[in-house]
Amino acid sequence: MPDMNPHKTPMPEQAPEVRSKNFDEVALGYTEELAKREAARCLHCKNQPCVGGCPVGVHIPDFIRSIAQGDAEGAYHTIRLTNSLPAVCGRVCPQENQCEKNCVRGRRGDPVGIGRLERFAADWHMKHGRDEQYKVEKNGHKVAVVGSGPAGLTCAGDLAAMGYSVTVFEALHAAGGVLMYGIPQFRLPKEIVQREIDSLRRQGVKIETDMVIGKVLSVDELFENAFEAVFIGTGAGLPRFMNIPGEGLVGVYSANEFLTRVNLMKAYRQDYDTPILKPKKVAVVGGGNVTMDAARTALRLGAETVSVVYRRAEEQMPARREEVHHAKEEGVIFDFLSNPVKIHGDENGRVASIECIHMKLGEPDSSGRRRPIPIEGSNFSLPVDCVVMAIGNSPNPLIRSATKGLEANERGCIVVKDNTMETTREGVYAAGDAVSGAATVILAMGGGKDAAKSIDRYIRAKS
Amino acid sequence: MFPILKKRRLNDSMTLMVVRAPLIARKAHAGQFIILRVNEQGERIPLTIADYDREQGTVTIIYQIVGKTTLLLDQLNEGDSILDFVGPLGKPSHLEGYQNAAVIGGGAGCAIAYPQAKTLHARGAKVDIIAGFRTKDLIILEDEMRAASDRLFLMTDDGSNGHKGFVTDALKKNIEAGAGYDLVVAIGPLVMMRAVCNLTKKYGIKTIISMNPIMIDGTGMCGGCRLTVGGKTRFACVDGPDFDGQEVDFDEAIRRSRTYSEMERKSAQEFKCRLLEEAKNA
Numbered sequence: 018m019p020d021m022n023p024h025k026t027p028m029p030e031q032a033p034e035v036r037s038k039n040f041d042e043v044a045l046g047y048t049e050e051l052a053k054r055e056a057a058r059c060l061h062c063k064n065q066p067c068v069g070g071c072p073v074g075v076h077i078p079d080f081i082r083s084i085a086q087g088d089a090e091g092a093y094h095t096i097r098l099t100n101s102l103p104a105v106c107g108r109v110c111p112q113e114n115q116c117e118k119n120c121v122r123g124r125r126g127d128p129v130g131i132g133r134l135e136r137f138a139a140d141w142h143m144k145h146g147r148d149e150q151y152k153v154e155k156n157g158h159k160v161a162v163v164g165s166g167p168a169g170l171t172c173a174g175d176l177a178a179m180g181y182s183v184t185v186f187e188a189l190h191a192a193g194g195v196l197m198y199g200i201p202q203f204r205l206p207k208e209i210v211q212r213e214i215d216s217l218r219r220q221g222v223k224i225e226t227d228m229v230i231g232k233v234l235s236v237d238e239l240f241e242n243a244f245e246a247v248f249i250g251t252g253a254g255l256p257r258f259m260n261i262p263g264e265g266l267v268g269v270y271s272a273n274e275f276l277t278r279v280n281l282m283k284a285y286r287q288d289y290d291t292p293i294l295k296p297k298k299v300a301v302v303g304g305g306n307v308t309m310d311a312a313r314t315a316l317r318l319g320a321e322t323v324s325v326v327y328r329r330a331e332e333q334m335p336a337r338r339e340e341v342h343h344a345k346e347e348g349v350i351f352d353f354l355s356n357p358v359k360i361h362g363d364e365n366g367r368v369a370s371i372e373c374i375h376m377k378l379g380e381p382d383s384s385g386r387r388r389p390i391p392i393e394g395s396n397f398s399l400p401v402d403c404v405v406m407a408i409g410n411s412p413n414p415l416i417r418s419a420t421k422g423l424e425a426n427e428r429g430c431i432v433v434k435d436n437t438m439e440t441t442r443e444g445v446y447a448a449g450d451a452v453s454g455a456a457t458v459i460l461a462m463g464g465g466k467d468a469a470k471s472i473d474r475y476i477r478a479k480s
Numbered sequence: 481m482f483p484i485l486k487k488r489r490l491n492d493s494m495t496l497m498v499v500r501a502p503l504i505a506r507k508a509h510a511g512q513f514i515i516l517r518v519n520e521q522g523e524r525i526p527l528t529i530a531d532y533d534r535e536q537g538t539v540t541i542i543y544q545i546v547g548k549t550t551l552l553l554d555q556l557n558e559g560d561s562i563l564d565f566v567g568p569l570g571k572p573s574h575l576e577g578y579q580n581a582a583v584i585g586g587g588a589g590c591a592i593a594y595p596q597a598k599t600l601h602a603r604g605a606k607v608d609i610i611a612g613f614r615t616k617d618l619i620i621l622e623d624e625m626r627a628a629s630d631r632l633f634l635m636t637d638d639g640s641n642g643h644k645g646f647v648t649d650a651l652k653k654n655i656e657a658g659a660g661y662d663l664v665v666a667i668g669p670l671v672m673m674r675a676v677c678n679l680t681k682k683y684g685i686k687t688i689i690s691m692n693p694i695m696i697d698g699t700g701m702c703g704g705c706r707l708t709v710g711g712k713t714r715f716a717c718v719d720g721p722d723f724d725g726q727e728v729d730f731d732e733a734i735r736r737s738r739t740y741s742e743m744e745r746k747s748a749q750e751f752k753c754r755l756l757e758e759a760k761n762a
Contacts, residue, residue: 188699190517190524190564198701227566229699233503254701258713264706265713265732267739271703277696282523289521290548290747292740366735413700415718 020057023126028133037316037347040202040285044108049089052137055130056085058122066119067131072463073100073171077116077131084134089141096138101174101217102167102196102462104143104209107136109200110459111337143212153221156180158476161244163230163416166194167458168250168449170214171465172472173222179473182221184244186228191281194252195450196458198281199273201310203317207280231419236445245479246444246472249423249431250465253450254413258406259302263360268294268368272303272311272407279314296403299323300371302357303407304334305455309341311405312349323349324399328356328376328389352399354378356391360404370398412451420445430454438468439475446472481561482516485538490620493545494588495554496530502537504567510599511573511690511722514539515698517564518552525549526695528592528667528721529568539567542591542620547744548751555755569698570721573688575599578663580606582654583629584647584676586668587613592690593667594621598628600665606630608654608661612647612672616640648675661685666725670737674730681726689725691716693737707733 029045030036036043047055059081067077076095083092096103112118112132120128160176162169165187173183191197196210218224230236230251239247256271258264275293278284282291299315301308304327315323325344327334330353334341345351354376363369375395378387412429422442424432431440431447438446448464450456486498504514513528531540543550556562573596575581581600585593590611601607609629613619614637626632633650635643643650647668655661664687666676673689680687695705698717705716708729714720 188566189697190566198697227564228503229566229569232568233507233566254697254699256701256703258703258706260713265708265729265736267735274696274702274704277702282696283521290523292523292743292747294739366732415699 019060020054022058023122025127025130025133026051026055026058028130033343033346033348036203037313040317042206043203043343046140047133047137049087049141052084052089052134053087055134056081059085059129060121062121066121067116067129070115070117070119072115072459073466075100075116075135080138081129081131081134084138089138090146092134092138093142093146096135099466100462101171102213103135104139104213105167105196105205106459106462107132107134107139108205108209109457111457113338115459143209153178153180155182155221158182158480159184159244160246160248160472160476161186161239162248162250163236164188164194164250164252164449164451165192165214165224166250166252166449166461167196168252168451168461168465168468169194169248170217171462172248172250172446172448172469174217174220175466175469176472177217177220177222179469181473181476182223184223184225186230186234187224187226188229189281190226192224192226194250198277199307199310200458201276201280201314203313204310229415231416236416236420236423236442240444245476246446248465248468248472249416249440249445249447249451250449250461251413251416251451253410253455255411255429256406257409257411259357259408261357261359263362263368264406266360266362266368267366268296268403269360270403270405272301272307272405273410275311275405276307276314279318285318293318294403295319296401297321298399298401299403299405300326300357300399300401301405301407302326303409304329304336305407305409306336306340308407309336309344309349311407313344313347315403315405316347316349320403324352324401325349326352326355326357326371326373326399328354329386330354330378333386354389355397356389357404358396361398368402368404370400371404372396372398410450410455412454428454436467437471438464439471444475481563482565483561484556484558487556487558490542491618493618494542494591494620495545496540496542496591498538498540499562499565500537501539501565501567504565505532505534505537505539508532508539508568509572510575510595512568512570513692513698513721514541514565514567515569515695516541516553516562516566518549518556519563522552522563523549524564524696524698526569526692526698526717528690528692530591531595539565542588544588546748548747551748551751551755566698570717571719573599573690573722575603575663575665575688578605580659580661581663581665582608582610582651582659582661584651584664584666584668584672585609585611585625586647586666586672587618589668589672589690590621590625593665594625594628596665596667597625601628601630608633608659610635610647610650610654612637612668614638646675647672648679651676652679655683655685663688665689670730670734673725674734677725677728677730687725688722689728691721691723691728691733693733694739
């Protein structure tokens with residue numbers, strides 16, 4: 018009989034006043050006992066609505082059954098059948114909009130904590146599991162994957178499992194893309210990302226860092242080097258600015274730069290050489306998950322006050338509720354319905370304050386959200402010594418502009434056929450933020466998965 | 481890992497390294513840059529490519545020792561390897577179609593100005609090189625620059641080589657004397673490039689400069705290298721590093737270049753002390 022408790026088993030986490038001063042992971046994960054208790058809440062519905070909500074189709078009830086029976090290792094291997102990065106997804110997927118949204122238990126009370134259980138299985142495996150033996154017979158075909166973020170790693174993992182020889186090319190010195198440079202340590206420890214990548218390496222995936230495709234090698238040259246298909250998962254790496262006066266002042270960061278300095282380059286650690294300003298009063302502009310990450314990172318670097326400046330109301334914020342909740346608990350201040358108009362500097366060209374204007378909501382715009390309209394004469398200033406612009410990214414144009422026959426839309430996103438992820442150039446596939454514009458890790462993984470299937474079909478048909 | 485095949489000290493604070501990086505050498509063009517990292521805890525720093533040899537598969541860099549990273553780099557010797565070496569990044573210089581150029585280098589900037597002069601000279605343009613150094617002992621690449629130019633003007637701030645003055649003094653004199661330049665290329669400290677651009681603007685001479693701002697990835701991702709050029713935000717790593725110097729907001733670039741200078745100074749000082757300590761104990 019399922020456990021009919023309407024509430025999710027709470028997951029232990031660091032207390033807000035403690036965690037806001039360290040970079041350790043906030044959520045501590047279920048113990049075996051807690052995991053079993055939560056797993057017992059699953060009704061094992063015949064039609065499995067949860068699976069339909071998962072972009073990579075994880076066999077959710079099956080793995081939950083294994084956990085309930087005390088077989089965490091079995092649960093991990095079930096997840097791993099369709100998901101190359103379980104420890105990552107268990108932490109950063111927006112489950113509330115996906116699997117858990119479809120959970121029948123959610124109609125009366127909380128849905129089953131699918132994400133927490135996934136994380137438990139993945140962490141259990143990392144601690145106690147046997148090194149998986151995914152030895153697959155090679156089929157003699159070579160595929161190149163450009164970019165080692167969630168889309169690229171998933172595509173590479175799936176192709177390797179089918180027998181392809183896969184080489185992943187990464188521009189930075191470490192693989193992982195946004196998982197390494199973007200998402201903070203306290204939400205996704207980098208050791209965990211590395212473990213997942215090591216697991217792909219054991220599976221036979223080759224990863225070449227320091228390789229900027231489009232510069233050091235072109236897509237044409239990849240084909241000349243006997244790669245039969247190319248997957249592009251180069252992400253949405255071009256930071257947007259507001260084009261307001263003062264964005265060139267010292268102390269204005271893009272969220273990408275701020276987070277990369279801290280996450281990839283470990284500026285928060287004494288033993289690393291990466292410099293970063295240690296601001297006291299910070300404004301983070303935006304309303305997405307990256308905004309929350311930047312705000313919470315600023316707190317951990319020692320900021321006394323951190324304000325999120327967002328032009329719409331709280332209800333319209335695209336950030337996950339959980340992230341907003343965590344940020345509030347930690348003391349992040351929210352200035353909703355406010356929009357920056359100018360950043361003021363001191364005599365040395367350093368940020369001194371940010372001038373904003375109050376907004377009200379008008380008619381819905383093309384995104385379906387009510388359009389923010391400035392209220393004349395309502396300007397106000399926040400004294401700050403640092404501003405982080407977290408208002409989104411555009412797809413990186415580097416590979417697109419260096420590759421003939423690769424079409425992009427007016428927003429710079431690579432054009433692909435739905436489901437097959439074929440680009441306008443034969444043998445070239447793309448997915449993730451490079452196609453969709455900034456979205457989520459799991460959507461990128463879903464796209465990478467679809468691309469892997471298409472690449473397999475394409476190469477089979479050809480040979 | 482990228483092996484160092486040759487290391488040559490050019491003066492007290494500048495070093496030339498020839499690094500084995502065949503893939504980069506195959507694609508490199510004048511004006512592009514690489515990013516390197518010396519060790520796992522180290523920074524990523526951009527350096528403009530000073531030369532390359534496609535057959536030998538090598539890339540030459542010239543660096544001035546300013547902070548901890550360049551100090552660390554300078555600890556490496558022939559036979560050692562650089563951990564990360566990425567490139568070629570940025571856009572190649574466009575120096576086609578000019579007949580009569582003044583190429584100006586300031587200090588370490590001469591390392592980059594020299595290959596530009598060489599390219600222009602090889603294309604048949606008349607080339608004057610104006611190179612400025614603080615003092616005589618710091619002069620680098622004198623023979624090379626002489627070979628790559630029709631006339632070489634070596635200036636020192638203190639006059640120790642007999643030619644006291646700034647590069648702008650020599651440039652102004654040449655222009656006034658009717659040199660008839662159709663292009664000025666200026667590479668060096670930001671204040672020098674600003675002074676050159678202010679001067680050439682008066683004479684209406686097209687001026688190309690090479691920017692070397694703070695950056696992390698070099699592929700357009702971090703936005704740290706942004707500049708205001710002609711009133712618009714541009715990224716030096718993907719839109720440059722060469723820009724029309726008369727359009728660049730130098731005051732902003734100078735301020736931004738100093739973002740971490742205090743930390744850089746402190747970190748370099750601590751590292752030097754550690755090296756001294758180690759040398760004493762050795």
